[in-house]
Amino acid sequence: MPELPEVETIRLGLSKKIIGLKIKGVEVIQPKSFLGDSKRLQGRKVLKVWRRAKILGVELTPSLRAKRSNPNSEIASLPSAPRNDVVLLFHLKMTGQLIYDNGKRFIGGHPTPDMLKALPNSHTRVIFTFSNGSKLYFNDQRRFGWVKVMQSEELRVQNLFGRLGPEPLEKGFTWQILKNNLLRHKNMPVKVAILDQAVVSGIGNIYASEACFDAGIDPRTKVGQMIDEQFKALHSGIVKSLKAGIKYGGATRAHFVDAEGRKGYFLDYAYVYGKDKKPCKVCGSEIKKIQLGGRGTFFCPACQG
DNA sequence: TGCCCCCTGCAG
DNA sequence: CTGCAGGGGGCA
Structure with missing residues (x-):
């Protein structure tokens, strides 16, 4: 699903729900979707939910007992042995979902067909149970996504985020930085180039088309x-489109739902993505769909000259 | 820098 | 049946 606005939408929802809850158990239904040792999550409390690019992180309390597998090791004998901190990472790729269920999902909202779908279902890959009985479901039809348990030290060593470009909604993201990073791909169509997570992180196929439209640039x-x-203009278009995406609760093409199982409505707002053969909301010309870098690309030939 | 691939399912 | 789908890693 998930581009930056969709992951951010889930993050906002999850933060409100699971901070302070203690993990009681983890059921791994699809081992391919789970990297690391699920037992290490047992008994830890959720401290924070953060996002970097399209990756969601759940920060957990360090374990109180130090590792005892090797009591004679140098590290174990140090008075201040590294805390056994753990972070839970999620990448939803194309069809991942993270849905929290405390048994009250439908209260106060209008249930959509997605919300009414029973959990777990045939796409549920991992189930987290909290000590208050509530559950967090990781669903993923295509199984491209993953859940990963890591220590912050492993995270640092593996340099998981080292290749990621700037966060587009943070202060350091300026048009000059965008330009410099983009110029590493002089020969690439601009719409393909902004999908490179090293140029700017978090943009995916929907917002790439939308950002180009907003900027009035042919993709x-x-x-x-x-x-x-x-x-x-492109810098501004990127920021504007991503912010709109968050405002509308993300873009639901087929699978995306927020942490409570609700769809997002960005595609009602969108100007070009998925609007193939429809009239441009601005000038009335017909929106075109082409392939760029192997991916569907939408634009208005009149507005984006 | 462009393909192929990882998968499943839906629309045409 | 074929082609296509919010991603991205690995390979020539």
């Missing part, structure tokens, strides 16, 4: 041919 434009005005 086929080679990065090397762009002028500063266009880099500025």
Whole structure:
């Protein structure tokens, strides 16, 4: 599902629900979806839910007892042995879902067909149970996504985030940085280039088309041919589209639901994605769909010249 | 820098 | 049946 706004939508929802809860058990239904040792999560409390690019992190309390597997090791004998901290990571890839269920999912809302779907279902890969009896379901039809248990030290060593470009909604993301990073791909169509997570992190196929539309740039434009005005417009288009995505609760094409199982409505707002053959909301011309870098790309030939 | 692949399921 | 789907790693 999930591009930055969808993952952020889940993060916002999950933060409200699971912070302070203690993990009682983890049921791994699909071992391929789970990396690391699920037993290490037992008894830990949720401290924080964060996001980097399209990765969601759940920070957990350190274990009180130090590792005892090797009591004679140098580390174990140190007075301040590294705390056995653990972080739970999620990547939802194309069809992942993270749905929290405390038995009250439908209260106060209008249940959608998705919400009414019983959990667990045939796409449920992992189930987390908290000590208050509530559950968190990781569903993933295509099984591209993963759940991973890591220590922050492993995280550092593996440099999982080392190749990621700037967070587009944070202060350090300027049009000049966008330009510099994009210029590593002078020959690439700009829409394909902004999908490179090293250029800017969090953009996916929906928001790439939308950002180009907002900037008035033809998605086929080679990065090397762009002028500063266009880099500025694209920067603004990226920020604007992503913020709109969060505002509308994410984009639901087929699978995306938030932490409570609700769809997102960004695609009602969207100008071009999925609007193939429909009139442009701005000028009335017909929206076109083409393939770029192997992926569907939508644009208005009149507005994006 | 462009393919193929990981998978499942739905629309045409 | 074929093609396509919010991602991205690995390979020539």
